[in-house]
Amino acid sequence: MTAMASEVVLRWSGATDVGRVRSNNQDRYLAKPDEGLWVVADGMGGHQGGEIASLTACDALSEHFHRDPQGHATADGLVDAIETANRAVHDKGNDDPDLTGMGTTVVALAVVDDDSGDEVFAIANVGDSRAYRLADGVFEQLTEDHSLVADMVREGSLSPEDAVTHPQRNILTRVLGVYDEVPVDVITVIPHPGDRFVLCSDGLFNEVPDEGIASVLRRLADPVEAADELVRRAVQSGGRDNVTVVVVDVLEDGERAELASTALEGDDRDTASMAAYGGRAYAPDVLEEQSGATSRIRRARHRRRNPDDDAQHSTSRPRRFTWRVALFCLLVVALVGGVFATIQWYAQSAYFVGFDGNEVAIFRGRPGGVGWIDPELERTTDLSRRQLPDDVIPALRSGKEEGSLDDAQAYVDNLQARVDELEAAAESTTSTTVTTSTTAPPRTTTTQARPTSPAP
Numbered sequence: 001m002t003a004m005a006s007e008v009v010l011r012w013s014g015a016t017d018v019g020r021v022r023s024n025n026q027d028r029y030l031a032k033p034d035e036g037l038w039v040v041a042d043g044m045g046g047h048q049g050g051e052i053a054s055l056t057a058c059d060a061l062s063e064h065f066h067r068d069p070q071g072h073a074t075a076d077g078l079v080d081a082i083e084t085a086n087r088a089v090h091d092k093g094n095d096d097p098d099l100t101g102m103g104t105t106v107v108a109l110a111v112v113d114d115d116s117g118d119e120v121f122a123i124a125n126v127g128d129s130r131a132y133r134l135a136d137g138v139f140e141q142l143t144e145d146h147s148l149v150a151d152m153v154r155e156g157s158l159s160p161e162d163a164v165t166h167p168q169r170n171i172l173t174r175v176l177g178v179y180d181e182v183p184v185d186v187i188t189v190i191p192h193p194g195d196r197f198v199l200c201s202d203g204l205f206n207e208v209p210d211e212g213i214a215s216v217l218r219r220l221a222d223p224v225e226a227a228d229e230l231v232r233r234a235v236q237s238g239g240r241d242n243v244t245v246v247v248v249d250v251l252e253d254g255e256r257a258e259l260a261s262t263a264l265e266g267d268d269r270d271t272a273s274m275a276a277y278g279g280r281a282y283a284p285d286v287l288e289e290q291s292g293a294t295s296r297i298r299r300a301r302h303r304r305r306n307p308d309d310d311a312q313h314s315t316s317r318p319r320r321f322t323w324r325v326a327l328f329c330l331l332v333v334a335l336v337g338g339v340f341a342t343i344q345w346y347a348q349s350a351y352f353v354g355f356d357g358n359e360v361a362i363f364r365g366r367p368g369g370v371g372w373i374d375p376e377l378e379r380t381t382d383l384s385r386r387q388l389p390d391d392v393i394p395a396l397r398s399g400k401e402e403g404s405l406d407d408a409q410a411y412v413d414n415l416q417a418r419v420d421e422l423e424a425a426a427e428s429t430t431s432t433t434v435t436t437s438t439t440a441p442p443r444t445t446t447t448q449a450r451p452t453s454p455a456p
């Protein structure tokens with residue numbers, strides 16, 4: 001279970017747009033995949049204030065959130081960095097009369113160690129920029145907004161539906177940089193393969209309802225496409241505010257294998273990303289900060305970083321990588337292929353007798369299916385549920401497993417024979433009953449006849 005700790009591989013993308021109404025973009029995102037940090041900030045205040053507030057916050061976070069020499073970071077470290085960012089924005093606002101009162105929201109996702117040393121995501125926020133997660137098809141907001149309408153919704157005086165259109169939905173109850181101290185909310189979340197995380201400014205969720213966001217995330221597997229599409233939809237739906245989206249995906253095992261094979265045939269850069277896979281942190285093309293365009297970096301997680309690693313890798317890199325990558329790929333392919341083949345074989349190597357609606361039928365596969373492999377209807381029979389004796393119904397309902405089609409057919413034949421027998425017996429019982437009832441009238445007649453019998 002904890003194997004994921006050093007194996008989390010992430011892919012991400014960010015996108016931002018000024019929208020259709022505002023003249024400047026006061027949103028900003030920061031992505032530092034080499035540090036395991038992503039941030040969205042939505043600035044506010046004055047002509048230039050908003051832009052400077054979000055920029056100052058991102059710069060401060062970039063500077064103050066870091067890993068120790070062993071590659072460790074903590075949720076507390078993220079909160080500290082946000083508090084430092086708060087002071088940086090606050091100080092800058094105090095120093096310049098034009099910037100007084102500027103502030104910014106912030107929502108940050110960082111890869112950190114939990115108490116037992118496993119890697120988890122820390123998600124921290126101030127204001128109403130949000131973090132969402134799509135996991136196992138369930139889309140949910142992970143952060144609580146620090147806004148007036150969110151307070152009203154929590155108190156029950158406003159419905160979530162009305163909050164979306166409430167005229168005061170822009171009023172925040174917590175902002176970074178307005179006071180010299182600010183409380184920071186932080187949670188930790190265990191990332192699982194296939195999970196998607198989204199950081200965004202209110203320009204997204206005020207324009208696109210949650211179901212719309214979720215459906216884009218379900219439809220577009222590529223984080224670049226997903227982030228671009230979310231921003232596009234927000235702008236298309238009105239674009240009344242700046243809109244910013246960062247999507248961070250935790251890769252599936254299969255995608256990681258694909259990554260490995262790409263590295264095999266790829267150039268140095270891909271090989272370098274595989275190096276990370278082999279145990280060294282991948283330092284991509286510097287800090288990707290608001291490039292305007294989306295960017296995509298395949299990131300491998302830090303293992304405990306060994307100071308000697310870099311030197312080792314730079315001296316013996318080309319050969320060792322190719323060899324190790326090839327071997328690794330082979331192993332992954334063999335392992336994944338083997339597991340798939342085994343499951344496939346297991347799932348399809350048996351037959352069972354069960355119900356197809358109300359008819360008894362023979363299925364190929366295992367009752368209920370195995371993983372993604374559902375049982376298939378092999379053949380139908382003439383038997384239906386109501387003909388069956390009560391004692392066999394539970395077995396058929398859960399599926400009566402047989403080793404082969406012949407065995408399954410033999411079971412059905414037996415069942416058919418038993419049903420025929422029962423029906424024959426039932427028929428004779430019925431005729432007995434008929435006989436009994438036909439014998440009754442004569443008896444009645446007899447009884448009735450009795451008083452009249454003296455007559456003749």
Ligand code: MN
Binds near residue numbers: 042202203241242
């Ligand atoms: Mn906004």
